[in-house]
Amino acid sequence: MTLSNRRKWKNILQCVVFSSALTSISAWAAPATPPRASTSKPQPATKARRGEAVRSPLAPKVETISVYGQGSTRQMTSVTSSMLRETVPGTSPMKALNRLPGVMYQSADPFGAYEYSSSLFMRGFSQAQLGFTLDDVPLGDQQFNNYNGLSITRAISTDNVSGVDVSQGAGAIDVASTSNLGGAMQFHSRDPSHKRGGNVEQTFGSNSTFRTFVRLDSGDLNHTGTRFYISYARTSLNLWKGGGYNYSDQVNAKFVQPLARGSSFKAFFNWSSIQQFDYQDMSLNYLHTVGSHLANYYPDYGAAYQAALGNFRPDIARSSDPLDAAYYAGTANRQDFLGGMTLNENLNDHLNWKTTLYGHGDSGYSTWTTPYTPSPNGSPLSVRTQNPGILRGGILSALTHHYGANTFNTGVWYEYGQFTEGRYFSETPLLGQGTLGNPTDHFPTGIFANPWNEKFQTSTFQFHIQDTYQITPHLKINAGFRSMVVQSGNQVLNQDSSYNGGNRVAQGRLTASNAFLPQVSANWRFLPHNELFFDVSHNMRAFPEDGYGTNVAATPWTTNQKAFDATARNLKPETDWVYEGGYRYTTPLVTGLLSAYRMNFSNRLQLVSTGPIVNPVTAVQNVGGVTTNGVEGSVTIRPLEGLSFYNSISYAHSTYDQDVQTSGGLEPTKGKLIPNYPALMYKGVIAYEWRNLNVHLDGNYLSHRYLTYTNDTKVPGYFIANFGARYRFTKIPALKNLTASFNIYNLFNKTYVATTGELGNSFSGSPQTFMMGAPRQFFGTVSVDF
Structure with missing residues (x-):
């Protein structure tokens, strides 16, 4: 048996043992008869916003994962703040979503703070093909x-996120x-507390x-409930391999x-500032010759x-490309300002008008010593x-009218943005x-060349109209x-x-x-606690933007003028059709979800070199489609x-x-699986809360992922587990809600x-295009209210 096969079976065995342990403990702990319904007064369900998922009144106080969108006509998953609190404070909220079926989040650091390595896939679509908002404000790709x-x-700050609504098939229109193209993640911020x-x-x-995180709540300032909060967070950590750090305010x-x-x-109003050092991009050759701890030379300028x-360290000299090894x-150095205001006006018992104005400014720079x-x-x-x-601003405005069994909703979104x-x-x-010192503390001086400067201007307009018709109570x-x-x-x-x-x-x-991007969905509660849903939608993605020669994003502007002129007239935006259907079961004892989906992705954009091999033309082109089941x-x-x-457990079969x-000939991509996304994933969590103690153990298995479009190289699958515990001290009067977590x-x-x-x-070979995950890490947190 080869080493890769032994690793594969070891990962699968770990996954099976972990899953069996959860199932066995569950069977042992389950009572012979269902527990009696709670006699405590149930909390009223939150009114659904334009057909979105609501928290079920059956949902318990403690959730390992989420509420599965009971009553939604699409596959919606509402991630609660209690789930977000199970991660280390400051961890990216997207990393917490890694427990969801069909979702894969990866990062080279344990926090998900190193933004360049932050990568999220959902049902095969990358984060550049998903939708993201914060309190309805668009966050881009x-x-x-x-x-x-x-x-x-x-x-x-993650501490101020109250929850996330995830639509894994297609986001609401x-x-x-x-x-x-492939779903949406809508983040919501917490409101200020009524108590000072x-x-x-x-x-x-x-x-x-x-x-360090500090938040101050004003509490209600008058009888109308006027209130606010302000918070500050400072994060500092070193890279787990090599020199450098990750700072943020x-x-x-x-x-x-x-x-x-x-x-x-x-x-x-939100402001942030980050300074980050890069982890080095790896290849299979570097992994096998130098090892997983290959890092850049900083601060060793010599x-x-x-x-x-051409004078390399012995370990790096053994690699196939020592110049690019380190x-x-x-x-990276970035500063952002994001602000907005929302008027949510109930004009009467049946008519609501909601309008949001927002603005965003971003500045900074990235360096590479070449x-x-x-x-x-x-x-x-x-x-x-x-x-x-970035300088951008926009407005969203929508009317929602309840009339009999119908809920009509219509609205517009306009944004003007400038990207330089x-x-x-x-x-x-x-x-x-001398040496270069720390490249993050100042914009480099001694400039001797300016290959290009570009300014993009973009106008976005979207109109939508929809109706939710309650045909029967079910x-x-x-x-x-x-x-x-x-x-x-x-x-x-x-x-x-x-x-x-x-x-x-x-x-x-x-x-x-596209003037007509339809969506039709339905929900049928055919028995108590049992419901079926389906959704069909047509979606489009605008052309992505980036500068000349970036070659990472499939942007039409990455090429030269001649190639742009040759391809632009026939270039089409990416589109898809998404079909999904599923079954939900919701009781106080068991919450279950089973869904199946098919996606037909068309007009895929890819950077391709064509023409004679001695003088090829490289440009972004439409290269066909992807079918996913x-x-x-x-x-x-x-x-x-x-x-x-x-x-x-989730399984996806996505092929070109x-x-x-x-220019090198016909690349045999037909029938090949898409790179970067595993076909099989398993996630498991066990959580227990007893009085003031909360503990959880989670496991995650991913099958192998391909690195190339022709599937000739891949990285092995793995199983990874995490542990967390939190205890709230209640017998220390001087310290309110003193909590320690590990x-x-x-x-x-x-x-x-x-x-x-x-x-x-790349189409084939062993590209330098992956990063290693962090080894075992330990974190402790102490928090107190006042």
Whole structure:
């Protein structure tokens, strides 16, 4: 048996043992007869917002995972704040969603804070093909070099997230997103407390982790309930391998003014600043020759200088490409301002008008010390810098009218955005005459070249209309459509063809539009606790934007002017049809979900080189489609008060529909599985709450993932487990709600590949395009209210 096969069977065995343990304990702990219904007064269910999932009155106080969208006409999963609190404070909320069936989240660090490595897939679609909002405000496509939004970790501190609604098939048609092909994640912030006070939280842990969080709540300032909060979070941790760190500062503030008839006015302001060092991108060759702890040279400038001259360390010299195995450093520095206000007005008992105004500004830079462009002073190194910037603002406005058995909803979304980006090269000192120091604390000086500067301007307009018709008390149908027009174009403000391979940078405009993107869904509660649902939707993604030669995002503007002109006239935006159906079972003892889906993805965009091999033309082209068939199952069992078990399994078969013609010949991609996403995933969680103690153990198995479009290389599957415990002290009067928590990430210290495809994927070979996951990590937190 080969080493890879032994690893495969070991992972599967661990997964089976973990699953069997949960099932066995559940069977042992389950009472012979269902427990009596609670005699406590049930809390009223929250009114559904335009057909979204609501928390079931049957749902218990403690949830290992979520509420499965009881009553929703789509597969909706409502993740609660209690689930988010099981992670280490400051962990990306998207990492908490990794427990959901069909969802895969990866990051090179345990927090999910290193944004470049943050990668989320849902039913085979990457985060660039999903929709993300915060309190209805669009967050763009969550890519690292975002052109129309920002990551959720920069948008809000995890401590201030009250919940997440996840639509795994297709997002609601009123979601403000131009990338919503395969589902949506709608994050919600907590409202200020009615009681004056606050919270202080301190986290310590591996890699010199030190995180401080402070929140102050004003409480009700008058009889109308006017209130606000303001919070500050500071996170500092070192990389788990190599030199460098990850710093972030965040300020969140929110104001709430209740109005008559249950209406409200809310305003928020969020600011964040991050400075991050990169983990090095790996290849299979580097993994096998140098090892999983391969890292950049920082702060050893001399080693990076010698490597650029061809003098490598012995371990790196053994690799197939020692020049690319490590660099001095790669870094990122970003600042964001995000603000908005929402008027939610109940005009009468049947008519609601909700309007949100928002604005967002982003600035910063990223650096890479490259051995491929020497400095004019004779140094074999230079610093390549890019400085993306975003200025955008928009409005969302919608009317909801309840008339008999119908709930009509119609609205518009408009956004104008400006995205700027430039590339620069700066000198590095000669060996013995200084070092580069810390690239995150200042924009590089000594600029000797400016290959290009670009400015993109984008106008987005979306209109939607839908109706939810309650045919009988147990049967309802939702139907509607949205219309979308996204006009994008760029201006090349400056370019130097000598640093662009003699090419002119692409400049031009593209429009992605579709007047009729329908969605039809239904829910039938055919027996008490039992319901069926189905959903059919048609979706479109606007053309992504990025600068010349970036080659990561499939953006039409990454190429030269000649190739852009040749392809732009026939280029089509990506679209898909999503079909899903499922069954839900909801009782106090058991909550279950089973769903099946099919997705037909068309007009896929990919960077392709065509023409003669001696002089190929590289451009983004439509290269066909992808067909996905999948099935997901989840069950939560609550045999005793405070005890719950969660298991989920998902299988997805996503294959390319056509071969792709390139300058190197016909690439045999037809029938091949998509890279970066596993066909099989299992997730399991056991959680127990007894008095003031809460403990949980979760496990996650992923099958192998392919690195290339032709499936000739792959990374092995793995099983990883995490542990957490939290205890609230109630007998210390001077310290209100004093709570201590302890978390272990990667409990069994598994060596595994985390993020893949962060630099794109190749047709074949062993691309340098994945990152290793962090080893076992320990974190402790102490928090107290006042």
